[in-house]
Amino acid sequence: MTTGTPRYPSRQSDLPPPEVEEVDVLRVACDGAGGALGHPRVWLTIDPKVGHVDCGYCDKRFVLRGDGH
Numbered sequence: 001m002t003t004g005t006p007r008y009p010s011r012q013s014d015l016p017p018p019e020v021e022e023v024d025v026l027r028v029a030c031d032g033a034g035g036a037l038g039h040p041r042v043w044l045t046i047d048p049k050v051g052h053v054d055c056g057y058c059d060k061r062f063v064l065r066g067d068g069h
Contacts, residue, residue: 017054017061028062030055 026046032038032055039057046053052063 017059019058019060020063021060022063022065024065026064028053030058030060030062032058032060 023046026048027043028046029041029043030039031041042055042057044053044055044062046062046064048064052061054061
C-alpha cells in the first residue's frame, strides 16, 4: 500500500518533482501514465493541510488546485 510518503524524505525536498498535475479532488490515482512501461495503479489521498501528495513509484506530484500551495 502506498501512502504517498517519500522513501528518502531527507532528499525529497532537494529535487523538484519530475511531473506536476493540478487536481480538484482529494483522492487521485497514478499508474505512471506509461502504458506497459508505467507502474501498478495506486490511489493517493491529498492532505488538505499539505496541499499535495507525491506518488511513491514515479514521484509525480498531485497539487490541489486553488489551495495556495
